């Protein structure tokens with residue numbers, strides 16, 4: 001599975017979800033976590049930081065002769081490799097967008113690597129711009145996320161519409177597996193309203209709700225996804241359950 005974690009909204013837990021799912025999926029096979037966001041949060045979740053353009057995705061996208069193998073950090077966690085981003089990706093994306101190479105750029109660099117990995121997890125930036133489309137173009141499955149904040153529901157609906165539109169343009173054949181709550185505020189009035197609003201949209205919702213937990217931001221300080229920092233915590237169990245649900249949904253929808 002090549003899974004893109006997307007939302008048109010920023011700050012809804014995409015990178016946290018991508019990092020924890022990548023770790024959970026590494027329990028099932030070899031995983032490559034790819035950061036397509038110039039904010040480079042996915043790598044940072046593991047303490048992986050590119051020094052510059054040269055050791056990041058930015059170079060692989062811009063230079064057709066560069067191999068992603070040269071910038072991938074191997075076994076950051078057993079069976080999990082990371083392809084880090086860097087802020088220079090912003091300028092590279094702009095340039096590729098002008099020359100016409102952006103949409104297929106991530107797919108192009110991942111193609112020679114596919115035989116080496118059972119799963120690829122792509123983190124995306126919080127918009128529906130060219131870099132997000134490039135990630136969708138490299139994916140066969142999409143997970144969108146929302147929080148207990150009412151604004152995040154709109155991000156789910158917009159991603160669902162965007163995927164449909166881009167499928168019609170044949171820019172991607174990725175299927176939307178569903179929307180997952182990345183920070184469930186059990187008992188919160190706003191959280192209930194978000195859920196009710198999303199149930200009415202017809203977008204499939206994942207059964208697993210990742211709880212709001214103070215352990216998540218504190219694991220960032222340890223430079224470890226919470227699945228590794230507090231493996232027996234309820235939030236870690238939820239991420240592992242979400243990974244199982246994502247895999248079973250993908251098996252059903254992609255077969």
Ligand SMILES: Nc1ncnc2c1ncn2[C@@H]1O[C@H](COP(=O)(O)OP(=O)(O)OP(=O)(O)O)[C@@H](O)[C@H]1O
Pocket residue numbers: 009010011012013014015016017037039041124125126182183184210211212213214216217220235
């Ligand atoms: N389950 C959770 N419980 C508590 N805090 C959480 C949870 N999930 C994510 N967060 C916090 O929410 C904030 C935003 O998370 P994250 O960076 O993953 O969002 P994002 O969608 O990737 O943001 P951006 O659009 O900026 O890339 C972070 O401070 C993170 O620690």
Ligand SMILES: [Mg+2]
Pocket residue numbers: 014015016037039041042123124125
């Ligand atoms: Mg992020």
